[in-house]
Amino acid sequence: MQVSHDKVDAYEPDRTLKGKLRRRLIRLAHRRPARVKLARPMVSFSFDDAPATACEAGARVLEARGLRGTYYFAGGLTGREGPMGRFATGEDAARLHAAGHEIGCHTFSHLDCGQASREATLADIDQNAEALKSWGAGKPVSFAYPYGDVGSPAKTLLAGRFKTVRALHHGLIANGADLNQAPAVGIEGEDGEAVALKWLDRAHARKAWLILYTHDVSETPSQWGCSTETLKRLVDGAMNAGFDVVTVAEGARRIGL
Incomplete structure (x- = not known):
């Protein structure tokens, strides 16, 4: 997304050859390998940009099951309208924090x-x-990282500032995963649920940690979000399969960060 004074517009990533090469090469640099040994697989449900629906419908799904999620807020988006509907406010963030959810950091202007x-x-x-x-x-x-994109200046800068620095490429947090560019899997689009289920199976088999992310949560989600029923099925499926459902901060604590 691009932030203007009046509205938040959909974002187009750098699709040039230079941009594609940068995204490929940066994953090999400035790495901080994870050390993971879990008795049970873990999964975290996270919400990027904190659309209001994620803070309302998404939070209700988790709280009804005694669970909590991670919300990555970009302060410059709060209260504004965008392609995923209205973004949540600082008051929403405070409410979620008081209820035990984790408030994670994006950049202010996305x-x-x-x-x-x-x-x-x-x-x-x-x-x-x-x-x-x-x-x-x-x-x-x-x-x-907003858009999951990162260059060398940002990756070196953030290496010691946060316990986990999450990107958008698919993967699990298992031994050797890069905590400075941690993988995650999106619950978005028509095949979002099927993709998430595939990665839940992989995490279960390896006793690894999977971070799932989405944006808005509603009966009519945007292309970047998921339906409330999809979120319910994935959360219930993970619990029934024996996953520990944790915030990203709690997952980091459990692997020794």
């Missing part, structure tokens, strides 16, 4: 960390962390 300078990235993240603090949402320990 800055593309793949193309921004080190200075611009640092300033935007500092601004976002201050916004979260002012809302009473706690100090963030989990970060997600």
Whole structure:
């Protein structure tokens, strides 16, 4: 998404050859390998950009089962309208935090960390962390790259600042996974549920940690979101399969971070 003064527009990633090569090569650099040994598989349900529906319908699904999720807020989007509906507010973040959900950090303006300078990235993240603090949402320990994109300046900058720094490429957090560019799997689009189920099976077989993410949660979701029923089925399926359903912060704690 691109942020303007009046609205939030859909974002188009850098599709040039240079952009594609950068995204491929950065996964090999500045790595922080995970050490994972779990008795049971884990899964985290996370919500990027915190659309209001995720903070309402999504939270209800988790709370009804005694569970909590991770919400990555971008302070500059709060309360505005976008392609996923209205974004939640700082008051929503404070409410979620008080209820035991984790409030994670995006960049304030939903800055593309793949193309921004080190200075611009640092300033935007500092601004976002201050916004979260002012809302009473706690100090963030989990970060997600907006659009899942990252370049060398941002990856080196964030290496020691957060316990986990999450991207969007598919994978599990098992031994050797890069915690500076952690994999995740999206519950979005027509095949989102089927893709998530496939990765839940893989995580179960390996006793690994899977981070799932989506955006809005409603009966008529955007192309980046999922339906309420889809979320219910995935949460119930994970619980029935013996997964520990944890926030990203709790998952990091359990692997020793």
